[in-house]
Amino acid sequence: MVAYENDELIPSSEFAKKFGTYLAQIKSKEVEKLAIVKNNRIEAVFISKDEYERIKNAYDKLQNKIKEN
Template identity: 35%
Template sequence: MVSYTEKEMIGITELGRTLNSVVESVASNTIEKIAIFKSNKPKVVMIAFDEYQRIKELADNSLEYHAIADIIDERMPNGKLEHSISHDELIKELRQRGKNV
């Protein structure tokens, strides 16, 4: 679970009064993140745009890796490779399909 320091938490009313300085603090990485509270409950976290892009890329890559793992699982039932070919056989098959390898 993510933890927040006192300076990383702000109520929505206070945020309304100090929005510009809070945005600048997050954008300049003076503060890593800000948890915005409403009715004493965290509702939103504000992070720098570059950090959001980094996290989004990691998430997208993770989804891709999971998709690849699913394909491997489908092709290797019970964790065993049902059919395999040597590297030379693979090259030969690719060349027969018109691939320049």
């Protein structure tokens, strides 16, 4: 399970109101990730495009290795 700092947990209503601010924080790498919380549950994680592509590429490589075996 991924751990989140308190400042990485953002209520969905606040995220919607301050989307530009949070986007700037992600793009500048001020924060690595933000967990969007609704009804006291993490519903989504906001990450940069670069981070998503890194994770997706690693996943694809792993899937290809599994298929080879």
